[in-house]
Amino acid sequence: MGKSLSACGLAILVDDNDSQIDRTKDIQDALDAPIPQACIDSRGLLNTTQKEIFTCIMQHIVEGKPGAFFVDGPGGTGKTFLYNALYAEIRLMNKIVLPTATSGIGAANIPSGRTAHSRFKIPMDSDASLACSVSKQSSLAALIKETTLIIWDEASMANKQNLESLDLLLQDICDSDVIFGGKVIVFGGDFRQVLPVVPNKTIREAVEASVVSSYIWQHLRRFRLTENLRAREDPSFCQFLLALGNGELQTMESDFVELPPQIVQTFQPDADPIDELLESSFPELGSGALDPQIFSRRAVLTPINDDVDTINSFMIERFLGQAISYTSYDSVLDDSGSVYPTEFLNKLCPGGMSPHNLVLKENCPVILLRNLLPSSGLCNGTRLICKRGTSFLSSSALQ
Incomplete structure (x- = not known):
């Protein structure tokens, strides 16, 4: 103007x-x-x-x-x-x-x-x-x-x-x-x-x-930094880690490395490997004196998502307490031809999402998948303990 x-x-x-x-x-x-x-x-x-x-x-x-x-x-x-x-x-x-x-x-x-x-x-x-x-x-x-x-x-x-x-x-x-x-x-x-x-x-x-x-x-x-503080009580393991990282345990560029026997868990040929693995990693699962804090100090690592789901299902079955199941609500928008039935959608489990049927028990560990409240530490990847089961989970039911 x-x-x-x-x-x-x-x-x-x-x-x-x-x-x-x-x-x-x-x-x-x-x-x-x-x-x-x-x-x-x-x-x-x-x-x-x-x-x-x-x-x-x-x-x-x-x-x-x-x-x-x-x-x-x-x-x-x-x-x-x-x-x-x-x-x-x-x-x-x-x-x-x-x-x-x-x-x-x-x-x-x-x-x-x-x-x-x-x-x-x-x-x-x-x-x-x-x-x-x-x-x-x-x-x-x-x-x-x-x-x-x-x-x-x-x-x-x-x-x-x-x-x-x-x-x-x-x-x-x-x-x-x-x-x-x-x-x-x-x-x-x-x-x-x-x-x-x-x-x-x-x-x-x-x-x-x-x-x-x-x-x-x-x-x-x-x-x-060179001094291994985490494993200084086990100097042989420290030396093994450094030698492995420096490529001193192999004679060729592509070669096998033999692991020390003290860090190898052997299984019987006819035994269930998952059962043996969990028994050696979490022997407290079947007892009544389970401390939930053990999950902050121990973990089972595997690179395949299917194995993760199998181990999780196996562990939650052995976990003490009453199980509560939470199922997802799966539907496709604008699916006029019913190309994707609900049963098919229930089988999908994209990375970073929970399975269709989520089974939880009191004191079982869970992992947060969203940044709910970063200022309070509730970020993607935060490990929590489920303390109470209701028709839905809120932050007050987790710690």
């Missing part, structure tokens, strides 16, 4: 001094997230190497200097323990930490952990675009801008394009051309756990070439 905003009294829409306007829900949830006592206690239990890394990272944070670090070490050397100490120290300063990991299992080991793809909206198809789906004016962007420390565990297992996407995102949000937007970011992982696919190179050279771009790698300050 040929007039300016000042003519309508709208010259200044937002007072620059009003910091509360920027206090989004994501920021508030991050600041309100609980700090586990175990993480607070871990700060005083760091060994010499961990304390050196901790001091170096905290110095960058206190002085406000940018920094990108990579903590390299085999499983059990205390990388997660170090992350938890950093998380507690910064949260006690009333600052924000974004703990992430490449996998959901790794993210569950850190307070308020999320997968990196979920937290930063990293594209699944990196060949199409490296841009993360985060608007610069969004609440998530405001959270990332206010973040003091970013942790990415198992970064050695991520594609190098994922790290490049994070670099582009942080530079865009922070309006900085410094690597990772000038943020302090800690990567961690073990290159021994990544299969090399580049010929005529050592394992480390092959992995570094495939998962970390040279631009990012040259800006990372690298630390190495």
Whole structure:
């Protein structure tokens, strides 16, 4: 209309001094997230190497200097323990930490952990675009801008394009051309756990070439943890793990590796392998003195979903208590020709979804499949104990 905003009294829409306007829900949830006592206690239990890394990272944070670090070490050397100490120290300063990991299992080991793809909206198809789906004016962007420390565990297992996407995102949000937007970011992982696919190179050279771009790698300050704290009471097993990861147990590039007899469970030829496996892993299942906490310390791993369903069904049958079944409601929209009968839909079990017939008992373990309340730790992959069965499950029935 040929007039300016000042003519309508709208010259200044937002007072620059009003910091509360920027206090989004994501920021508030991050600041309100609980700090586990175990993480607070871990700060005083760091060994010499961990304390050196901790001091170096905290110095960058206190002085406000940018920094990108990579903590390299085999499983059990205390990388997660170090992350938890950093998380507690910064949260006690009333600052924000974004703990992430490449996998959901790794993210569950850190307070308020999320997968990196979920937290930063990293594209699944990196060949199409490296841009993360985060608007610069969004609440998530405001959270990332206010973040003091970013942790990415198992970064050695991520594609190098994922790290490049994070670099582009942080530079865009922070309006900085410094690597990772000038943020302090800690990567961690073990290159021994990544299969090399580049010929005529050592394992480390092959992995570094495939998962970390040279631009990012040259800006990372690298630390190495070597003492296996998790299995230091079993030094022979520690030596076996290191020799396996370093390729010292094989004479050819593709060769079999013999496992030590003390970590092998042998079965009788005519015995049911699942029954034998569960009997050796969870001997308490058939007794009346079952402690639900054992499921936080033990697990049966298998790469095939069908085997997972079979083992779950077998275990829930042996679990003490009354079983309650929950069935899904399956239907197809606009199926005028009845091409997909209900019986067929009931047999489908896509990855990341529960089976059609979900059988639960009191004190049995369950895994959350949705990010219900990340600020309280209710994220995808969180393990819970079912305490009560009703016509439906609510968060109050789980712990």
